[in-house]
Every structure is written in structure tokens, then in C-alpha cells.
Amino acid sequence: MIVAERKPFEEIWNMISHYNRILVLGCGTCVTICWAGGEKEVGILASQLKIAGEKNNELIITESVPERQCEIEMIQELKDKEGNIDAILSMGCGAGVQTVAGIFTDIPVFPALNTTFLGMPEAEGLWVEMCSACGDCYLAYTGGICPVTRCGKGLLNGPCGGTRKGGKCEIDPEKDCAWVLIYRRLEKLSMLDLMEQYREPKNYRAVKRPGIIRATAR
Amino acid sequence: MKKTREKTELSELTTGEKDNFVKNVLVTASSVSGMKTALEISRLGLKITLLEKETELQDNHADIVDQGTVEIRNSLLQKIEKDKNINVVSPASIIKIEGTAGNFSVKIKKDNDVFFQKYGAVVIAGQNLTETVPVFLNFHNTGIMSQQKLGRLLGDSPHTVSPVIRKAKTIAFVFNDSGENSRKLTMSGLKYTCLLKKNTNCEVYVFISHLIVDSGGMEKLYREARVLGVIFIKYNENYKIISNKNGSIGIAAKDIFLDADIELFCDILVIGEKFIPCIQEDGLKTGYDTEGFYQDANVYLYPVSSRRRGIYFVGECRGDQDMMRTNVDVLNAALNSYELLSGFDIHSGGNVKVESEKCKVCLTCIRVCPHQAIRLVPFSDPAQQEAKNVAGIFPEACYDCGACSAMCPAKAIDFEFKRAPLNEYSDEQILKEIECLKQDDLPVFCCAESAFLAAERAVEINLYYSPRVKIIRVPCIGRVDLIHLFKAFEQKVPGVLLAGCPEQACTHLEGNIRAKDRVKYARELLKGMGIGEERLGIVFIGPDMAHRFVREISEMLERCST
């Protein structure tokens, strides 16, 4: 899923402080699950805005959490509110913010989150990046551990010389060296020949940016 | 649709009412404590399955524990064989325990078979490994030995003493190598010193930092040892193992009574074993204490409870326990299982409910719940055709702490709104209380189990505190949501205080720790809004600390009013 993090309040306040009627718009999918933009976070941000703008008597904060911000139909339902608001503060991922901006053409839409990566929760409150959406999946050769994402340098042919003692990453001693993980896993699976093979330089245009997928009828 | 119905039926089955509780208990492993527990539970009329890892019932600690253990064990074995309520399964072990109190579904591995079996309660007894003497690198092949080894060399009569021991002129003991006091090692150590005195001619010295002789018969044993001529040396801080040029081993320590450093060279140095837990992937999800033994270090779980209702710990798996304490555990575990399964206990959890339509299945509550009371259950949304799995709270395992409610990112979990005076914990009711705050008020969220009682006590003993203090009772400060804090600040209050249980004494295990983290995060958010961190406080107060409670709130008032 998409993992995001809330922006610092100062940054949000600088974007939005001169508007009076603000809609704080959450999203009920990925960013709810990663504690960044669900109903609870919308409530907290709305409350923060009210406290920070207590001197502004005309300040009206409304809250809404559609199931998915990145669905035109789901945002369209909110369109009738447009006359009553001056700005939208989106707590969706980048895709959500842009979907909302595409529909609410007459008022500005601001992001309240920084969209960070595609990942999974490793434990309560701990999300880890797992996929770079590179469009050219290598996991078959690397024992299901992505070197493009989890190696600090995205190397394809093995570890750099920077591997720290105990198989930790040069960049962050807290993190495991992805290639040591890959080596151990392939060794366990008796598939080390996959790591011995030379990997050609990656096709960085596997997805032509901006990416579009046009699927045929299923 | 048919599939949906099947699923729903399954869910009804697993959401057990007390009547549906499975009336049998799983006990593992069959150490002395396990066997005793099984017999005790059998006496109360419940069926027991006794799991044993090895091919036959045994106890790994016979050497260190009392000399009488072999006899005890044999008599227990005979009793168990005759007992019709007890079914012994071996060699088998638990892989994981799913479900909740009264209806555990236990995954068991027997030989190469893996199967699920239903149990109402589970008792984990006496499972730990012992590590012998810590390795002293520079003292290979010297006279250092463990109590276990000494016991084997000593035997039980003058004729069985090994020549190694017979040759020794001086033998010194250190009962505990680690700082903690082991009653078990003290007991066996005292016994060995007496045996040495009776059966050999050697001098026996015992180095002790603290000698605890409160277990049955220990005081007598200690006196006997002294009468027999064992010399006890009380030292402070650490002892050091030394050696001289002849290769003799010795011990150096500071004698408290002589107030002098002493050195003693001896032929054999007996150092007590270290008990180390066998941490393994056990599928219990019950946590460990700081040393890695079963059972969280939390006073509310003592003596035998775990964070999962219906799972109990007995004896050595809880740490270094002697036989007397283990016997107390055995009775407690038997009684607890009986109360649970016969419906005599007054557990009243399950006032927290999931609004299934709003659940985003993020699993936050399942990860957060300290009691493993939340699982995914099938739910058919009337608005949608398909059935999906959503979070469901099992009342028989729930303790109403509200940790899930405060954490739910979709605001899908809340206490049921009840007008009864004891159920003021729903969001709506807490927010109402917050709305009533006036500009000068100091709201204090008080844990019902600790700070709130302290506040009541303060009133009882006529301690004055400012009427500006408004007490908001919560089941646990882990229930206080960030939104509650911010809504309070919306009322322009000078500050907000959270008051909960002291560390490792949270009635709901980690509610206070989670609240502490939450306060830290909230302070960051407040800082971004220009609100100083001194305006949000958190204190940890025991239920009887009325004076401290009043002091803390007065200080808080002072801090945030200036």
C-alpha cells in the first residue's frame, strides 16, 4: 500500500492560514491504514486548525473522509460543497490530491501529507518500503527481496563494498544489507546460481513516465 | 450467499458465550509443577491434556531442585497414570494458540502430525533451560564447577563421594553468580554444604551477598550448616575469581563485617548455575519479562496470569522459582482455570465495540490489543453483496481498556454509549465532558484504576486542590485519544494533564507507555502551533498516592498558568 506521513503543522498553516472556509479531506484507504490521513487524523488536523485560527471568527473547518480520494466518482459526490468552501486541505496521497484538484477546479487544493513510499507494516506503527514501482520486477532473481528498493544504491549484481559488520547497510547501520539478505535466502533455497548470473543494466524506461496502463476488457 | 452463511455460523461459534466454554484444560509441559497442576485441576472436576515434549514424562531439573524430587516425581507419575481426567500426550508441543479464553484453538505438533484442538484454558508450567557455570576464559580446567556437577560427584552417602571431592581440603561456594537471589540455588547450595561437612573433612566457605531463607525449611538448613561448621562470608559489590602461581583458584571479595578485602584460595569453587529462559517462537503472544522468562513484568499479572486471559504460567517458566512458590502457583492456576470455565468469575469486559461498516481492516487494533482479544471475523455488509472480514472484539478476553479505540485510525471502535454511571468512556461522553470545560479549567484525564482513586482519596482525607481542576475519568490513560487532547485545547484551557498507573504497573499492561508516546507526539504537534510542551503533562500515580496527586496537579496548574 501507499505510505504517507503528515507534513509539519507550520508548513500546512503557511499554505492555508489566509482561507476562511476549509475542507479537511481524508481518505479511507491506504493513508488511513498507515495512520496518516484517516478519520482520526482528519479530526486531529481540523482541531489543530481551529486552535491555531482561534482569532479568526470566520474560520469554518469541515471534515470529510471519502472511501478513496483517487476515485473521480467518490470525489464527485462532494462537488456540491464547492460553493461553501474556500480551500481544500487534502490528507490523501499525491494521487488523491491531484484527483481532488482535477474535480474542484475553482478552489485551491493543498496537500497535508508527504507521500513517501510503497510499503508494508512490519510492526505496530512501523512501515517499511518494499517496492519502487519500477515497472520491471526483479524479485524472481533475488529470492523475493527487492534490491532496487531495499539496497541503498539499488544495485543489481550484488552488494557494494560498504556492507557493514554483520551484514548491515552502509547508509544506515540499523538496516540490513539487502544483498546479504538475498544471499542468505538464495543460499537457503539452493538458488545461488541466480545471484551468480550477470544482470544487465536495468531498463529504466520500462514504464514511460508519466505511467499509463490501458487494460483491455477482462 | 451460502458461503457467507457458513462463515457467519462459524463466527457465532467462535464468539463463545460462557455456556459454550470448553471444559478442559491443556497443561504443558509435564514438569513436577505441570503434573501437580494437572492433578489439582482434575480434583476440581475438569478434563486435562498433559503435553510432554519428550517421549515420556520427566523433569529436567531434578538435579538442582530438592533431593527428594525423584520420589516426588515418581509418586506424581503414579497418580497421573491412575487419574481418569488426565490424558497424557507425548512427545508433543504447542505451535500456537489461537482464540480466546474458554475457546482456545491450540495447534499441537505430535510426532509428525499437526492438528488443532479446543481447550478452555492453557497452563504453561516449568519450562526452562539452565545454563551451567558462566565460562571464565582464563580459568580452563580449574576447580570451578556448578552445583549440578558437585551434586553428581558427591552422591548422597559418605561412600559415594568421588575422589575429586575427597582430595579437596577447601571448598568455596558462590550461590548466585548473577545479582538476583535464587532461592532454589540457595536451598540446594545449603544442602550441599551440609553434605560436604557430614561426609568429608573439608573446610567449607560460602560467599553470599544476600541470603534469603524464607522458603520452607531453609532457615533450619542454614542453622544446621552453621552448626556443622560452614563459614559464611557476606560480601558487598562483586566478587572476583583469582588464581595464584601454583594454579590454585581463589575468590576475592570485600567482607562487609570485617570491612576488609579478603582473598581465599580453595581447591574447588562451586558457582551456582544461571537460569536462562528458553526464548523460542512459541505462538503464545503473551510477552516475556525483562529477563526473557514467560509472563510480563506487570504486578497485575501476578501470580500466574498472562496478558491473554485463560493462559496461565506456573513455576520455573516464570523465572527462578523454588518448590514452595511453585506450589502456590499450581493452586492459583488450578483455581483460575476452574473459575474461568465454570463461570464463577466476574469478568465484565466487552463494552468496546467495532463499528463493522467503518472498519478498514488495517489490523491496528489487533496489533495494539494487550490481551489478544481482537480477531478478524466475517461480516456481511447489508449495503454490499460480499461478505468481508473485519475486526471483532471477543468480550471474554477483553478488559475494556480502550487502547484499540484510541488507536483506530478510522474511528471505528468505541465504547458502547450507556447511561449507566459506570460507562462514561464512549467518545461522545468524553467529548461532552471536554465541551463543558471553561477557559481556566485544567482537565486531568485520570486512570480509573490509579489516579482517579488517588483523587477520590484526596477528597476523603480533605486535601485541598483547586476547583479549576476538572477530573475526567478514563478506564486507562491509553484510552485517551489525541483528539481528546486537542479538543480540550480548543476550549482554550491552560493545559491538559494525563494521570495513569506507574510503569510496569498499568492495569492494562502498556496503556501508560502508549499514552507516554502519544503525549510525546502531541507535544511535537503542539509545538508546531506555538503551544509550549509544558502545557501538556503526563504523570504516573499509584491509587494510594493522594498527596502526590494533589502536588502534581498543583504544580501543573502553576506551570501552565504562568
Add this chain to the structure above:
Amino acid sequence: MKPVPFREVLEKKDFIVTVEVAPQKGTNTGKAISHINLLKDRVDALNVTDNQSSVMRYPSVGMCLLIKENGGEPVMQATCRDKNRLAIQADLLFASSRGINNVLCLTGDAIDVGDHTQAKPVFELDSVQLINLVNTLNSGKDMAGNELNGKTDFCIGASATPSSDPVEPQLLKFRKKVHQGISFVQTQAVYDIDELKRFIEYARKLDGGMKILAGIVPVISARMAEYMNANVPGIFVPDTLITELKNTPKGEGIKKGIEIAARFIRQIKDEKVCDGVHIMFIGREERIPEILEASGLWA
């Protein structure tokens, strides 16, 4: 005196000595030139770092040209950190056209350890792919398969890390480098002769025909050694050396470091452990001659 091409040195010389030199940050080349003049006739090649430790500097190719102009033999380091495949190939063509014929292919340090920590880490290629790329250019084609109007003629080197933990993945990657075709190998700094010997034995079995240069970094204080053990990946300074350094009087650390390095070089040479050494004494280039002298390499 015209320098002997490094390729010939590799083929003919019994004991090869290269040293590492770092370009300055800025345009004043005076100091670099003085280092070049100091060292060029005493060693077989001068090896120029490429934005070493991710700190932005005068380019490797630039200093290689200075070495050429002043009559030395340069080895250009090329990393994958800062350039995509177009830029890397273009730089290599340029270097080749100006007579720089030796290239050491490296992955490059992480951006995070340098002085431009917000930069985009490129790493479009890795070191194995870079070796493959240089071989392709040598064959007269570019990476996309197009014919080159004039091919390169690079003598290709790679690095190796003999004392990594775990070492197996490192050795596996090293094997891949050898299979791509290289002429010489420089190891990360080594201090333990047995560790070096184990690596050499492994490398010889690969039968790649490449020459192996042991990496030498003088340690000048016990603190530096302990710091490197704790923080510099792939470096292990044995306790005996640390003790030796600890017992060194204050102010004589550098001298001691040089002495230890020289002793180690002499041992490598006398026991014919490998084909040569690569000395890295960044920031103290002017003292490298002392190492050469002390180890009997000062011709």
C-alpha cells in the same frame, strides 16, 4: 622520461606499486601538481579518486590529465554514483581520446556520507555493469549497440573487499567482476596477512589472469584504528596493531603508521603474497615517499 603504460607494467613488473591521489576542491591545481611531481617517477601509476566519499571535487578525469601533462601514468576512478549511462560513456570516450587508458570501476560511496546529502543518488549502473560497459566500449560499440567512431583501449581494474562480514556475498560479486574481464584488482585496506592470503588464494582460483594489488592504508593512531573498525565497512585492524599503536609515544603516530605499513608491504613482497600494493594515504600524500623508502620500494 616517458611513463611506461600501466598495462605493460602489469604484464612485466614483478612488484607493482600504485598510489592514490585526490583532486582538490576548487580550481587551484598547484598542490595536486606538486604531489604528482613528487610521486610520478617513484610509482607505477597514480590513481585518482572520483568525488571520493561523495564529497564534490575537481573531476577525476581532470586530475588524470594533469598527471599526463606532467609525465605520469594515471588510473582514472569511475563511480556509478553521479552519472547515468550517457554521461559515463561520454566521460570515458573523452578520457580515452586524451590518452588516459586505465580505469578503475567502482560502485561509489553513498551520497549520505558526503557533503551534498540532498543530491540524487544515480547508481544507474553497478560496478559489474560498469566493467561490462568499458569492455563494450573497448570492442568499438556503445552500450546501446551502436558503432563507435574510434574505440577505447582501457586497461580495466576493479576493487575487492577481503575482510567483509559476511564475506561470501562480496566474493560472489567479485567473481562476477572477474568474469566480465578485468586486468587488475585493488583490495580494500588490509592489515591481516592471513586474511589477505585467503583472499588471494580464492582470487587465483578464479583464473581471471588479473594482477592483484593489496590495499595499504597506514593507521596513525589507536583511535583511528578503533574508529575504522567500528565505522568503516570492510576494514579490520587487528588488536595487535592497535596495541602497538597505543604504546607509541605521542607525536610519533604517523611515523609508527608508516613503519607498520612499510613492514606489511615488505612482508607481502618478500613472501610474494600478491602482485603489488596500492597505497592510500589521502591528505598526507607528501609522506608517501617515506613509506616507499621504508619498504625498500624507493627505486
